[in-house]
Amino acid sequence: MFILNPNAYAKNPSGAANTVEQLISSVGGKILASRLWNEQKLAYPINGHRKGVYWLTYIDMESTDMSKFNRQCQLTDIVMRHLAIRIDPRLVDTLVAVAKGERTIAMPDVQVNVEEEVEEPVEAE
Numbered sequence: 738m739f740i741l742n743p744n745a746y747a748k749n750p751s752g753a754a755n756t757v758e759q760l761i762s763s764v765g766g767k768i769l770a771s772r773l774w775n776e777q778k779l780a781y782p783i784n785g786h787r788k789g790v791y792w793l794t795y796i797d798m799e800s801t802d803m804s805k806f807n808r809q810c811q812l813t814d815i816v817m818r819h820l821a822i823r824i825d826p827r828l829v830d831t832l833v834a835v836a837k838g839e840r841t842i843a844m845p846d847v848q849v850n851v852e853e854e855v856e857e858p859v860e861a862e
Contacts, residue, residue: 739810740789740818743776756815757792764805766798769829770836783817795824795833 739757746753754771761768774791783789798806803821810819824832834840 738774738820739792739794739816740779740783741792742784742815742817743786743788743790745815746776746790753790753792753815756813757794760809760813760816761794761796761798761806764798764802764809766796766802766806769795769797770833771795772836786817789817793836795829795836 741753741757750773757771758768771792771794774793776788776790779787779789800823806821807819810816831840
């Protein structure tokens with residue numbers, strides 16, 4: 738997950754995507770899926786920006802290359818923040834398919850009964 742500079746993204750959206758791809762390939766990573774997730778207000782300003790572009794990317798990379806990856810993210814101007822997590826191998830195919838739009842996640846049917854009786858609290862005398 739990357740939070741990208743919204744001004745740089747607005748000027749050149751495809752350039753921002755290419756920058757992310759080059760950043761990952763420069764450290765030996767392979768992109769499985771990469772897409773815009775959302776542009777929204779940040780919880781706190783980062784480098785004077787109140788909004789950020791959230792870019793979701795699934796990559797295949799050796800864990801030994803993570804320090805190089807973190808350093809490259811810090812040196813790249815368009816990347817304001819990044820987060821890399823390890824995903825359970827059993828979930829990779831499903832998450833990548835969802836990110837590419839090839840598949841949707843089935844949500845269980847949840848029914849809420851609003852008309853439940855609520856007991857009134859008994860006041861102590």
